[in-house]
Amino acid sequence: MKKSLIAVLAVVAVVAFALAGVAYAAKTKSGEVADVMKIDNTKTFGTLTKSPVTFSHTKHNVDYKVKCERCHHVFKDKKNTWKEGDKVQKCAACHTSPKENAGEMLSLYNAMHKDCRDCHKEQKKGPTKCDECHPKNK
Numbered sequence: 001m002k003k004s005l006i007a008v009l010a011v012v013a014v015v016a017f018a019l020a021g022v023a024y025a026a027k028t029k030s031g032e033v034a035d036v037m038k039i040d041n042t043k044t045f046g047t048l049t050k051s052p053v054t055f056s057h058t059k060h061n062v063d064y065k066v067k068c069e070r071c072h073h074v075f076k077d078k079k080n081t082w083k084e085g086d087k088v089q090k091c092a093a094c095h096t097s098p099k100e101n102a103g104e105m106l107s108l109y110n111a112m113h114k115d116c117r118d119c120h121k122e123q124k125k126g127p128t129k130c131d132e133c134h135p136k137n138k
Helices: 002-023 057-063 108-123
Strands: 025-028 031-034 036-039 053-056
Touching: 025 057, 053 057
Parallel strands: none
Antiparallel strands: 025 031, 036 053
């Protein structure tokens, strides 16, 4: 009896882990994407004054139908030439300056806040205040 219970629990655990992997990752033309990710720019900013943002890729892309190129971009001659299937880089790969504007390129801080907050305001849904994206650490 004890061995069969352990076997059943082991099977349930394997199935649960397999389903968790499916629920937390999605295949896209640009590669596999974690559903929920923490946007943590500690490497760029050093010590953070606000908590990292928890972001759901599925909620934005699938549920809210936000097109990939709304967030992902490569600008050439002031046009976004990025298309689905192209390599996805972290924002900090191009927006290297933490808070200063680097010529025409927005700083990482300004780029992320402008992109997210402006979209939320345009859509009239989603967080627009600091503590709505950056909840106080518990």
